[in-house]
Amino acid sequence: MAAALAVVASLVAPSFAASAQVFSPPSTSPYVESANYTGFSNGSLPVQHVTPGLLFDRFIQIWFENTDFAVANSTAEFRSLADRGVLMTRYYALTHPSQPNYVAALGGSFWGMADDAYYNIPANVSTMVDLLEQANISWASYQEHMPTDGYNEATYTSNNYIDPSAADYTYYWRKHNPTIIYDSVSNISSRAALHRNFNDFAVDVNASAIPQWVFVTPNIVNDAHDTTIDFAADFLNYWLEPLLADPRFNDNRTLILITFDENENYGINNQIFSVLLGGALPEELRGTVDTTYYTHYSSMSSIQANWGLGSLGRNDTNEMMANVWSFIADAVGYNNTFVADADIPLTNITGTIPGPLNSNSSFVTPWPAPNTSAVGAGGGPVFVSDDSEECE
Template identity: 40%
Template sequence: MKTVAALLSMAAMAHALVATTSEPSLSQIKTAAATTLPESPVSNVKGVAFDRFYQIWMENVAYTDSAADPNMQWLASQGILLTNYHGVTHPSEPNYCATGGGDTFGMDWDDWTQIPSNISAVPDLLDTKGISWAAYQEHMPYPGFQGFNYSNQETYEDDYVRRHNPVVLYDTVVANETRARQIKNFTDFEEDLANNKLPQWAFFTPNITNDAHDTNITFGAKWERHWMSALLANEYFMNNTLVLLTFDEDMYDLSDKNATFDQGNRVYTILLGGIIPDDLKGTQDDTFYTHYSSIASVSANWGLPSLGRWDCGANIFEIVANKTGYINYDVDLTNLYLNHTYNGPLTTGMLEEYFGGSSDLKKVAGSAWTWPVPNTDAKCSAGNGVLEAVKETYSGMSATYNYTSPYPWDEASGYNVNVTATRKTSNSTSNSNSSSTNATSTTSGAGRSSRISLGAAFGSMVALLVLLQ
């Protein structure tokens, strides 16, 4: 249980980031709740595979535990089970951060986080074509609330938490009042649903009880089946809609410092919605995906650019890739580690302290922990290049990582450098190995085989640090 005063103290002690808003008092929250109206833009931009994309995230459950739950099994029978979908690190917040902006920035803890306004996020991509969006956060006290959490006012237990809200972390979103008011409550979702005013992109976070964080998979799956069942029967909600139902990460227990985790951080994930044909319901897709795949798939579907970060090379959901012609990579999971991350500007060292999660990585000098430079020149897996605002911000700078990889890795620290990805087609095969440093290609009568370099560079970091002040 955390009081507002305690949360204010926690925020003050958090990462060395300057907040653009202060922690509101209870009286300020009540006033804002009575006067702040949600923003509900609508649009109708046609996509190649779907016209709406919604993500619903649950919390901290191992793949095997989810797979054994009868309610999760029922949900999987209504759609496509993604058997090779992965979170990108631990704990919760960096996973949400990743799906909001294409990177964890080295985040390794559930701190108060604000990411500078000149770092782009998913809403910036959507706005290039006027695609309406929202973030629906259960029991958020009012639209655009930026506090650390909002407790249940009867029990004072945790309820809404900032760390499970991917877009509120980005100042490019919340610095604009209109955009901020598109981050709203589940009651606002019910009103948008009833009034035929749903956005085309949305992120749903149940409260910390319903998402299984403070309960368990039995409770969370029962809630989720009940909530989703009504939506699956709603013709308006289902119309040309794709729903990604997933978990932020596998089981993660702070009380057990000796705990071991699935090194690949695989999570139980289902695609649902009106675009799933009957013959694919109850089937499986074994393609390798991460949380970054949701961004890449959205970009491919609507012809949007990339953020130039780990979304750039991410695999695209096959149900979309089959219509765009993109060929995904098969990734050898043997040496793939997605339960820790590389160092960055949001690294606290807490992941290593609790779990030794990065103890096998090379230490990078603190001076290199600046905001990473995206790849501004890549075509990316969606095929539409990189957001113009990103190109302008990072013009002339070398990318910190090779973001065209289908999985995150860092040559400097040795993170995922021994992982191999292979792309196969009927007449060609290309291999991508992060330990390679040179790009070569050969052609034979059987087709073309090319080895793609995934070397990374830490160029122009001093210039970037000055730019981001």
């Protein structure tokens, strides 16, 4: 099956510039605003109604960059997290490079995208945001070093807080901020305003106002993109470890996903380190391993299953690619698809998947309509936007 899906476009990974920078915390703690971020917060989000889920009421996903599974799994801090959670050893990214993995985890497809160029995905393309808001589930995206709420430019360069004597540094990259890439989100001011930086995060957590669905992207050095896995581990010790002990962030109804956008070595399949932890994880599962086949689409199907949501009628309903995390599947009675090692698709490909955003004209296709007959893990209907969804 794997060989039939596509041909590997390149067996050599691009050169990621892991620098000799030494980790320096951008603030004194995750609870304190910092001048190292551009602009202080204008105030916290409101404390909102909680829509209960079956197994958890808050989901927080934190994404890191460009690291092979074995590398992360041999790093002390990431191993420590695995020892406190469920390590999913057959979790795969969807393609290369970074951006298509991010947008796929929000929209159920990367539409053939094969680069990190600036895209605006049309406003009639729905996302998880539509499903969340339809169910009255609060959400936000926290992007370290994003200068202002709702900022929609490709990058932002600011003071080099690690080495103030050096030139300014481009810490923020839009390509790692998936919801803002969709016009159905960024073109609506109330939704755009829910893209907040880490000064906003400090204010929100202090106000007990962290929403129910949260996407977190550290800056380009703290996520290991421009540095190393050890640098990212230092960030986790500084930022996440205190929060894990704080019920305003991680209470007994919170589930946290630590994952990576893609692996580093394009010459091997796209296995990534991914672990579930948090207060909502049953005690008997902590320190265990889950060998089910998962992809980034599983984060969509698992959320849909927990809250009984509808779906987008895309790969979030793909029975193989969107297996539901096992402890949720067991609780809701969802039957995951067994995938043998020999049948795991080759997702280390890039550029050869057809779609409307493929930069190669030979692979460009029209925008597909959602499959309105699809049945997702949440059991609800397929969401179709008021604009009749994608162009057919």
